[in-house]
Amino acid sequence: MYLEKLEIQGFKSFAQKNVLVFPGYMNGNKRRGITTIVGPNGSGKSNVADAVRWALGEQSMKTLRGKKSDDIIFSGSDKKGQLGMAEVSLYLNNEDGQAAVDYSQMVLTRRLYRDGNSEYLINDSKVRLYDIQMLLAKSNFGQKTYSVIGQGMVEGFLNTSLGERKEFFDEATGVKQYQIKRDESLNKLVHSLENLQQAEMLLTEIKPRLHSLTRQVNRLQKRDELEIELNDLQFNYYSQLWQDINDKFQEYNQQFLELEQQKRQKEKKIVLLNKDLTKLEGDRTVSREFNDLQQQLNRLQSEKDKLNIQLHKLEARLEVKLENSGNFDLSLWQTRSQELKQEVDSAQQEMEHLQTVIKDLTAKQQKLITKQTDLNQQWQGLNKELSAVREIVDRPGSGLSQQVTASH
Known part of the structure; x- marks a missing residue:
């Protein structure tokens, strides 16, 4: 991996985006060339090495020749204002599979914003600093190894103590990943111990109120x-109440x-009765016919009485005449009689005949009167x-109107 x-x-000092491309294998051999950066003092040669170290996860501002995190962000010049973000990306060739990722090329990116927020990315996917440190440690490629030799590091390496030298050798020999895991485990144990101590203090404080x-x-x-019992009782009560209401x-x-x-x-019956009453009102002509026949009968009865009186008078006169004059003009009187x-x-x-018709009409009239009386009743x-x-249906407090309204 290179x-x-x-x-x-x-x-x-890199305000604009700068891209440095390093050579690969030369002439098909298994040897790579050497890239040298030359320039006058203050041109930013050491900033290239610091950028590589920073992208690999360096946390010490002293190693990066700064005092605070804002110092590594371009602070501006006479021609260009200060920037709000610093970004460095390392493109690593992983065709040999040295890094435990499924990519032939691995891009490590680190960003720092002026508000203090930072991001770590592997192939444009956000990761933690711990993930990058473990990946580099497993690949024997880190910010403190022989891979990056910064300004003054050789002299610093010769002047370091045995313990500090041991860190360089541990990282170079590939045991750094295990040291990172050990340190993480020790930190977890320390935090757990602190949590246990806090728990004991809380137990000591809470015990009197236990x-x-x-x-x-x-x-x-x-x-x-x-x-729970009250809820069950309420449920049973309202269930029974609902059942009763239902x-x-x-x-x-x-x-x-x-x-x-x-x-x-009953409304149908009333309609039928109204029809019958209408029919009875149409049958009033029978009553008028009966009255006419009754009047005609009375008139005939009067004529009959007059004829009977006239007949008796004629018979009486006939008898008188016969007594006085014998049989004179008898045939005329007999014919007249x-x-x-x-x-x-x-x-x-x-x-x-009229009495018979009147009797029939009287019977029919009586039946109609009786039927009319029954129908009226x-x-x-x-x-x-x-x-x-x-009244029952429309009664406001009867409950039927409310139930019917609810059913509709």
Whole structure:
């Protein structure tokens, strides 16, 4: 694994984006060339090495020749203002699979913003600093190894103590990854020990109030049990109440349906009775015909009486004349008497016929009157029952109107 390309933007003196491409294998051999950066003092040669070290995860500002994190962000010049971000990307060739990733090229990117926020990315995916340190440690490629020799590091290496030299050798021999894991485990153990100490302090502080807290917990548990029991009782009570209300609703609904059916039947009967009454009103002509026949009968009866009186007078006069003058003009009187008797008989027959017709009409009239009386009684009864049904249905406090409204 080797460095192919370096991109720097906003880091120290690199205001613009700068790209440094390093050579690979030369002439097909397994040897790579050497890249040398030359320039006058203050041109930024050491900043290139610092950029590589910073991108690999260096946290010491002293090693990066700075005092605070803002010092590594371009602070501005006469021609260009200061920038708000510093970014360095390392393009590493991983065709030999030295790094434990499934990529032939690995891009390590580190960004730092002026507000203090920072980002670490591997192939444009955000990661933690720990992930980068472990990946570089497993690949024997780190910011403190022989891979990056900064300004003054050789002299510093010769002047370091045995313990500091051991760190360089540990990283070079590949045991740095295990040291990182060991340090992380030790830090976790330290944090766990601190948490245990805090827990012991809390237990010591809480122990005097343990009995009081126990009683409160028991009360809360009892309260929960009573609350559950109360909920069950409320559920059973309201369930029974709902069942009763539902049964009453079904009963009222059935009563309403029955009353509604009775109402419709009675309304149909009233319609039929109204038709019959209309028909009876049309049959009043029978009564008028009866009155006319009655008047005609009375007139014939009067004529009959007049004819009978006239007949008796004629018979009396006939008898007197016969006594006075014998049989004089007897045939004329007999003929006249016979004619009068025929007229009387004819009137009698017509009168009997009229009496028969009047009798029939009287019977028919009596039946119609009786039927009309019955129909009027039925119509009045049905009106009373219909009014009672409507009063029950429309009564505000009866419950039926509310149930019917709810059902609709």
